[in-house]
Amino acid sequence: MSKELVFGHLNPDTDAIVAAKALAYFESKMGKDVEAVALGNPNAETNFVLNHFSEPTPRVVKTVANEVDSVMLVDHNESQQSVADLDQVTISTVVDHHRIANFETAQPLFYRAEPVGCTSTILTKLFNENKIEIPAQLAGLMASAIISDTLLLKSPTTTDDDREALRELAEIADIDVDSYGIEMLKAGTDLSSKTELELVDGDAKSFEMNGKNVRIGQVNTVDLDDVFSRQDALVSTMEKENQTNSYDLFLLLATNILNSDSELLVVGEPKDIVEKAFNTKLSEDNRASLPGVVSRKKQVVPPLMDAFNA
Amino acid sequence: MSKELVFGHLNPDTDAIVAAKALAYFESKMGKDVEAVALGNPNAETNFVLNHFSEPTPRVVKTVANEVDSVMLVDHNESQQSVADLDQVTISTVVDHHRIANFETAQPLFYRAEPVGCTSTILTKLFNENKIEIPAQLAGLMASAIISDTLLLKSPTTTDDDREALRELAEIADIDVDSYGIEMLKAGTDLSSKTELELVDGDAKSFEMNGKNVRIGQVNTVDLDDVFSRQDALVSTMEKENQTNSYDLFLLLATNILNSDSELLVVGEPKDIVEKAFNTKLSEDNRASLPGVVSRKKQVVPPLMDAFNA
Numbered sequence: 001m002s003k004e005l006v007f008g009h010l011n012p013d014t015d016a017i018v019a020a021k022a023l024a025y026f027e028s029k030m031g032k033d034v035e036a037v038a039l040g041n042p043n044a045e046t047n048f049v050l051n052h053f054s055e056p057t058p059r060v061v062k063t064v065a066n067e068v069d070s071v072m073l074v075d076h077n078e079s080q081q082s083v084a085d086l087d088q089v090t091i092s093t094v095v096d097h098h099r100i101a102n103f104e105t106a107q108p109l110f111y112r113a114e115p116v117g118c119t120s121t122i123l124t125k126l127f128n129e130n131k132i133e134i135p136a137q138l139a140g141l142m143a144s145a146i147i148s149d150t151l152l153l154k155s156p157t158t159t160d161d162d163r164e165a166l167r168e169l170a171e172i173a174d175i176d177v178d179s180y181g182i183e184m185l186k187a188g189t190d191l192s193s194k195t196e197l198e199l200v201d202g203d204a205k206s207f208e209m210n211g212k213n214v215r216i217g218q219v220n221t222v223d224l225d226d227v228f229s230r231q232d233a234l235v236s237t238m239e240k241e242n243q244t245n246s247y248d249l250f251l252l253l254a255t256n257i258l259n260s261d262s263e264l265l266v267v268g269e270p271k272d273i274v275e276k277a278f279n280t281k282l283s284e285d286n287r288a289s290l291p292g293v294v295s296r297k298k299q300v301v302p303p304l305m306d307a308f309n310a
Numbered sequence: 311m312s313k314e315l316v317f318g319h320l321n322p323d324t325d326a327i328v329a330a331k332a333l334a335y336f337e338s339k340m341g342k343d344v345e346a347v348a349l350g351n352p353n354a355e356t357n358f359v360l361n362h363f364s365e366p367t368p369r370v371v372k373t374v375a376n377e378v379d380s381v382m383l384v385d386h387n388e389s390q391q392s393v394a395d396l397d398q399v400t401i402s403t404v405v406d407h408h409r410i411a412n413f414e415t416a417q418p419l420f421y422r423a424e425p426v427g428c429t430s431t432i433l434t435k436l437f438n439e440n441k442i443e444i445p446a447q448l449a450g451l452m453a454s455a456i457i458s459d460t461l462l463l464k465s466p467t468t469t470d471d472d473r474e475a476l477r478e479l480a481e482i483a484d485i486d487v488d489s490y491g492i493e494m495l496k497a498g499t500d501l502s503s504k505t506e507l508e509l510v511d512g513d514a515k516s517f518e519m520n521g522k523n524v525r526i527g528q529v530n531t532v533d534l535d536d537v538f539s540r541q542d543a544l545v546s547t548m549e550k551e552n553q554t555n556s557y558d559l560f561l562l563l564a565t566n567i568l569n570s571d572s573e574l575l576v577v578g579e580p581k582d583i584v585e586k587a588f589n590t591k592l593s594e595d596n597r598a599s600l601p602g603v604v605s606r607k608k609q610v611v612p613p614l615m616d617a618f619n620a
Contacts, residue, residue, distance in 0.1 A: 099415045
């Protein structure tokens with residue numbers, strides 16, 4: 001049996017890095033030859049998590065077909081969010097919690113998706129179903145991924161399964177969810193050291209919506225001013241990104257993790273569809289308040305998709 | 311919570327009908343309001359199975375959006391194999407054992423696919439994982455689906471999971487797998503009463519391959535002469551089907567379930583790609599022997615896809 005690589009999406013967040021490690025551990029226990037890798041360097045939050053649990057940073061790869069014939073995807077399935085040469089390899093396994101789109105295989109495969117807040121929640125169920133013990137260190141990583149994806153269980157994507165998995169993982173890892181969680185989330189919000197490109201694109205994902213190329217970035221903060229004091233520079237970075245990558249529309253969602261509100265910044269066209277999607281008017285500087293919006297997946301992508309397809 | 315419909319693919323085979331019933335039972339035990347329906351009338355084999363276990367035939371539907379907002383798919387995911395108005399409803403759940411293609415959702419969903427021989431095998435695992443007992447009658451149906459899809463565990467699609475599930479289900483249903491299985495498979499092979507259209511299209515599925523519209527039918531028999539004594543009429547039916555439905559290529563796989571060999575009949579173009587796919591030369595009457603080939607999914611679709619994309 002030949003080796004397979006396991007990885008999360010481009011611009012990896014904590015769940016993308018952690019779920020790859022968790023699935024690789026699970027599959028190795030099932031007798032597979034696997035290695036968890038990443039499609040980019042960990043962000044500040046993920047570095048905090050890896051350091052906290054003394055876990056090594058995964059190797060970063062740009063292509064995979066030069067190494068393996070077969071891969072496993074976690075926390076994504078859309079090809080534009082994956083490795084560049086995905087079409088050159090067989091996808092044997094997917095564990096994910098997103099919609100399915102721009103995804104096609106020639107062969108049957110393992111595909112496990114659930115509409116829960118975090119891939120690591122599904123992986124916790126996989127470990128339990130197969131009666132494989134989760135080591136304390138890995139449980140700490142997986143708990144961190146759930147805290148990250150659900151903003152400490154406050155995101156509307158949060159389900160009872162996430163709450164139950166986090167409770168179980170926190171017990172194994174022996175962490176206090178609230179105090180550790182706030183510390184971890186804050187570690188991801190030191191924006192002063194980040195370039196404008198890191199802010200707008202560090203967590204960004206691409207979506208094809210009715211023929212338009214839509215880029216959506218999200219940045220978490222404890223003070224929205226930390227983001228919008230740099231608005232002019234952010235806008236010109238987004239304009240440059242649109243040109244360079246043929247994006248039609250770039251949305252940046254700045255989310256205040258303390259009160260769970262977001263502010264949207266829009267660059268590109270069609271802006272009227274953005275206004276329709278969120279039933280709002282953009283300000284003169286192309287911003288809109290989105291109170292209660294924290295989830296790109298659940299509160300931004302679906303209304304935008306609907307507005308594009310209306 | 312509003313009602314959902316659960317159904318298998320068009321031209322339903324035993325697994326498509328049975329897996330819908332099994333998932334509907336499972337989801338009802340999880341508290342959901344669901345009804346198993348079918349996208350066509352049961353075939354002779356499935357009628358034998360339903361009669362044998364005194365199970366009612368599911369209601370046949372042509373559209374679903376007039377009844378429900380949300381559906382669950384079993385034993386398929388490709389939209390061209392599903393209900394005509396699938397794009398009008400939300401897909402909440404898929405349980406399947408095929409490749410994923412022509413499938414897209416706007417929202418996260420439950421998706422459970424495994425590369426095993428039969429959807430009912432995956433459903434058996436779902437029942438076990440959730441500690442839900444399978445009633446004897448339903449176990450009989452699910453065992454029949456596994457026997458049907460794996461040709462009594464002889465198809466190369468058969469996995470250890472299928473063998474284990476069939477063993478478990480046969481015990482619950484109290485059937486002798488070999489004697490019941492042969493009787494059931496033979497019930498599906500009385501071809502004399504079938505029209506040519508039923509023979510070529512009764513189990514057919516559509517595939518998009520590199521822009522070509524490919525239709526692939528399969529008929530099981532205990533004597534290939536029962537099929538090919540009617541070759542001229544079959545060919546003109548397939549030609550008519552190609553015209554009416556804009557198929558480019560129609561393949562009919564006639565499979566001898568006693569010795570696990572198949573004979574292929576090809577109507578339409580490109581025939582050279584078919585020859586390349588199976589590394590064979592078509593005879594003057596456009597046939598080819600495919601010894602050891604019994605699985606459309608595993609032994610016909612992938613080599614054809616590869617040849618089309620080469």
